[in-house]
Amino acid sequence: MPNPLKYNKTFDELNEEEKKLLQINKKTIADFVEQSSSISDVNYATRNAHAKTYAVAKGIFRIEPDIPESLQPFFDKEKFDLTIRFSNAQLKIKNTKKDIPAYGFAVQIKDESGALLANYPLVNFPLFPVQSVSLFLKLFSSINRLYMKQWSSLFPMFIQMIKMLPSLLTADMLRNMLKLIRKRNDFILSFDYYSVGAYRLGDHMIKIKLSPSLVDKNTGRRQKIKDSLKNYLQKNDFTADVLIQICYDLKDQPINRLNVEWKNSPFIKIGEVQIAKNSLLDFRNCNTELLSFNPFESKIFFQPVGKIQKLRDDAYKVSVQTRRKINKLLHGKNS
Template sequence: MPSPLKYNKRFDKLTDEEQELLEINKKSIADFVEQSSSVSDVNYATRNAHAKTYAVAIAELVIDQHIPEMLQPFFDKERYDLTIRFSNAHPKIIRGKKDIPAYGFAVKIKDENGTLLANFPLVNFPLFPINSVGTFLKLFTSVNRFFVKKWSSFSLMMQIIKVIPSTFTGSFIKNIIKLWRKRNDFFLSFDYHSVGAYRLGDYMMKIKLKPQSVSKNFGKRLKVKDALESYLNTENFTADVLIQLCYDLKDQPVNQLNVEWKNSPFVKIGEINIDKNNLLDPYACENEMLSFNPFESKMFFQPVGKLQKLREDAYKVSMQTRLKINKLLKYDK
């Protein structure tokens, strides 16, 4: 097995034009969050993505005793404390309708002293349909403006059309078909992925969570939130934590997010365990205001790549605006 490729900050560098588009996008994020309580008809400002919280749980990460020696310095404890938020990717909280199966499994990792080590926002679809930073920023800005009624649906549709060509890869089509077939499956039966790459010290990795022994048919007649709460209140949940390392940019591209990594074996790091009856109140202010910004992680676990780099300012703007608005609204539950 060759040595893993080392991280280089050039993977993250934005052009001047991309930086200008990011500034426009940041303003659209702030505008959306400021009006998000009206958009979602709630009494607090929401996130501008993954607005809907299904549940929040306390968990633990148990490190595998047989992880490769080169990875041991990053996981030198037997156990780590976790806070997990389960969510839907839609920017608007929708009630009374069937949720689209675009789910989030965000993980906050702390050591025994309560020190934050990493935030990993994971999703149930392993790829992203956009490689161009400019195209993504224009689309994301138009989505924000659409919801605050500053742009028409025609403008949004034009941006969506520009994305379509990058979905024509074997990896993307295969995973779309897989998602369609699983669209009615139980939330915790999905695998969850870091769409982009993250640092692992000097190296780069992708992360995958693979649940153990969860029936795809659990809670078939229940709403997603009710089924998830029912399972976590009555069953213990365990998922394998797997990583892939980047060895060659041709096979494991950092800035091409619409294809899967190949020729990089999955390595088991450990297991996530959620004991039954470990749910927190998802509507309590301290839980709704949780931040899963991956750039708050320790340096050796931070995101890698141009599209990932955009998240740093996006998360900051969204969180700062939510804090400001929710203090004004005196949101406490």
């Protein structure tokens, strides 16, 4: 294999128009979170994405004993402690038996002293349909406003969605959408989960895939997703392989084209995520709901790479700060 391509901060840089649109987007995020309890009809402020929590659990990240020598400095212990949040991508919490199959598997990794090493918000779809930063910011701002019943944003949202169509029509996007449609009724723990964008691993840049082992896709077909997940994790151990791809060439492994899969970069197994049965936490506890899985809170050499990824930094910060402020006030009133 060729030498890995080195991280450069130019991968993350936004232009002036994108920076202005980001400021507007941040305001809509704060406004959404402030109104989120009424939007979702719950008694707390929710996240601005992946609002619905299915479960939160403790786990272990066990490192492969024979990982490549170049990766060993980043994984210098046999195992690391995990907190894992299972969620749905929708902005609004709906009390329905069947949710759209857009699932989150957010992983928080800590060392033996409890210090945060990395956050990885993984999802069950490997690609991202919007390539233009400006288009994404305009679209997301319009969606936020629409949830807040600002109906004037409806037409701008449709315009941005039409502009997004060409990036939905890549062979990789179409293949993965068809795959998701076929699997739409499958059990949440039977899906593979992906980092979508790239992350640093020191000077390297990687993508992450989590691939579950021995999970029956038909589990809990007649139950609500939350109930089927809770029942499974109370009675069964869960194991998933953790695999990475390394960026060697931007032509085959593009950083800022998120609607195509990386090619000519083999998956390398670096360890396993393990959840022992009956390791669930009370996700309704206020402190659990205040958890943040912001990947930019990670150590610098584990942080996200790319322009779309960079947007998440400010978005997460605004969402978390607003959510924590409101929920701490609510928690104080109820204590």
